[in-house]
Amino acid sequence: MAEELGLPGSLSIALGGMIGGGIFAVLGVVAGITGSLTWLAFVLAGLVALGAGYSYNALNALVDASGGSVTFVRCFVGNTTLAGMVGWTLLVGYIGSMGMYAVAFSEFALGFSALPSSLGGVPLRPVLSVGVVALFVGLNLLGARASGTAENALVGGKIAVLVALGVGGIVFATAVEPRPLDYGLDRLPAFGPIMSAAVSFVAFQGWQLLFYDQESIENPTETIRKAVYIAIPSAVAIYVVVAVVTTNLASEALRTHPHTALASAAEPLLGYFGYASVGFTIVSLAALLSTGSALNATLFSSGHLAKGMVSQNLLPDRISDGEADGVPPTTLVVLGAITAALTVPGSLGAVTSFASLAFIVVFGSVSYLAFRHREEATINPLPPLVGMVGAVSFLPLLFWHLYHNEPETFVTVLAIAVVVALAEVLYFEHDALKEEVVAFERDVEAAVENIGHDREEP
Template sequence: MSDGDLGLSASVAIALGGMIGGGIYAVLGVVAGITMAATWAAFLLAGVVAVCAGYSYNALNALSDQRGGSVTFVQCYVGNSTLAGMVGWTLLFGYVGSMAMYAFAFAEFSVALGLPGSVAGLPTRPAVSVLAVAAFVALNLLGARTTGVAENVLVGLKLAILLAFGVLGLVYALEYGGAPLEFGVGRLATVGPIVAAAVSFVAFQGWQLLFYDQASIEDPVETIRTAVYISIPVAVLVYVLVGVVTVNLAPEALESHPHVALKDAASTMMSPYGLASAGAVALSVSALFSTGSAINATLFSAAHFAKGMLTDDLLPDDIGDADADGAPGRTVLLLGVVTAAFSAVGSLGAITSFASLSFIVVFGAMSYLAFRQRDAGEVSPLPPAVGAAGSALFFPLMLFNLYEREPNTFYTVLVVAAAVVAVELLYFERGYLEREIEQIERSANR
């Protein structure tokens, strides 16, 4: 792709494609399980923090002489390769968690469409998740990717389907529901919507992929700025609309099988037209398409992001070849294997929480970096302050939610995080450690 190929519409499509579709199908059930009728408030709050993080990214990008994303910003404004590498590793774990989340939802909707729930006494869901990841790993190894025009069309279709779902759902609720819409106003004074907002944060991370493809974007600073400010509010609108409709039309489904409650809501809203089954099938097929394309797009972006880190010596050479034409094959395979394992053994709540934690850390750090630049140029201190404060609030609430709801996952996350940090420090500070060891050996030999 040559310089300046992508304009504003394509950039908005990329940003929305990273948020709309896979995210809502995967996280809605988890979020609604925490705060039910106030689900809309959780999405709104998460969207506010995401917009503030987006402002921070745009501010850092405008001030920097280098074009890039989180890792570049840390290198530029902090000058610490260890911190830059740790931010990059955290993002990669977030991408893995996102793909595992999409693969989980893909399998759930596959079962909802008619696949048996178990075969020979073994659950089908983990196997389907693994097979889905394997299929998209194979596609990426073959070099398949969506063209810019096709991406615009596909994102438009996903957006249209979800908007139609929301509008028809509201029509049904107002005309046939027989009861006023529930908005969970009584829950707004509790911590539930804030915890749910933190859990849903992973559904708002797709826009930052734009910062890693700036060489292909016309007038990247201004185009990305505008695309971010368009895409995040649109995603918030869709999530709020879908959340209100699903909570009001399928409350029992959210209790019994929350991961595919959208299907039940679609069936309910189409029942007056005699199309209940068709509505459920159409929504499920849309979910398969959306979550599948989300796996493919995230794997493609994550592999190229990792390639950039390999070039900067921020990942071991064994991970992949930085000089490879396109995404390094070993990198794609490694990301796929870790994603498949994660999707097979993790619960959707745990996977979603893990991915959201990763992006909360990175987005909060970038907001803090932008706040530090408040005296430079025209950087307003308020949005970065809100982004950093929101992330700082989300992080402990996320951990507390994991501890309360899935204590085993909570301890697993702590152990994994500690192990990852230890490996990162050993890798990035290996030169310092080698010098210290040599000094100790020389002292011992005297």
């Protein structure tokens, strides 16, 4: 029981998985599409995520097992192969996301002048990326309590910085140096926020991590339900405030250097008190806390996902012990090693885009399952419908965005999807494929024998 997480720890996992390093990159992309209506894009994406969150909670109350999306597919569809493919796809997405967090952590760390870009001729960026992965693997090896305590501290720190920046920026723009805040309302109705919502959906993919951690959560069904309903609106509120402040105080910075645009928004606020140069340090600190907490939360939860899949014979038992208490060390080490290897080359744009697409598909599918079973339990059909329709809309929009704005990433994403699908089919259908191959070989041998027999006849 000492290892179980309560509501505060569960909230930290959910918020830690959502408010990660992605917001620093996504903010600039979204603002480039829809400008001062960026806040509306986050609201729309948040509504779809909330609909999916309701669906997850509704289905979770109907099953007596942990596993989230994988369990839901297995229980309500009855297809083990499909459930396994969903799990494999999610693991690839989580590993890619962790790689992105580790790379972003090292890039923000190198932004401090105290750290050189290389040491003894060795680039420091890969070293820092691998190092931060190793750090959180070691932390998770200490158990759920240690991981949860660290997550509470990381999430509390980054939320404090982001809220202070957002609220302080609005107060500054309305009271200290008054200026009209542009909310973009004169541009409504507009299609831009809908397109931007699809792109920004990557910032809302962390709350579902809780459904893999249920053995480490006290009174899991009720605790997770509360955590999801608190975490998603909280993330939306933070994103909205940050978006309004940044698009109004640092609109030019969003176009020229989106990753550090929040620092530019902090400069006039702190400059009023004579500390303009502190803005970069504060925002970089928030970025380090954000990427660190997201990496920790995702590693903790993906470890539980992998363990659950092993117990359901959906993963090789060499990487985990499905009967162990907590996440087996082997699982954490394997996930950490793959993640660390991915961080060495650097850019992980295609992997994270694939992850975003995968999460949209899975969220929409779970929403569909909840909508389909609305009459079997007290399920309100409206939230699942919102999650389902939102996902169906976001998927082609995100594809369209990648195709027109990042064609190389688009092609790579398709290649990753093909490779992952082939690997899944070979693993889950290898017995059936083996039978087909054996049957084909027999047919070929029979045909050869017949040809030989025909030649021997006069």
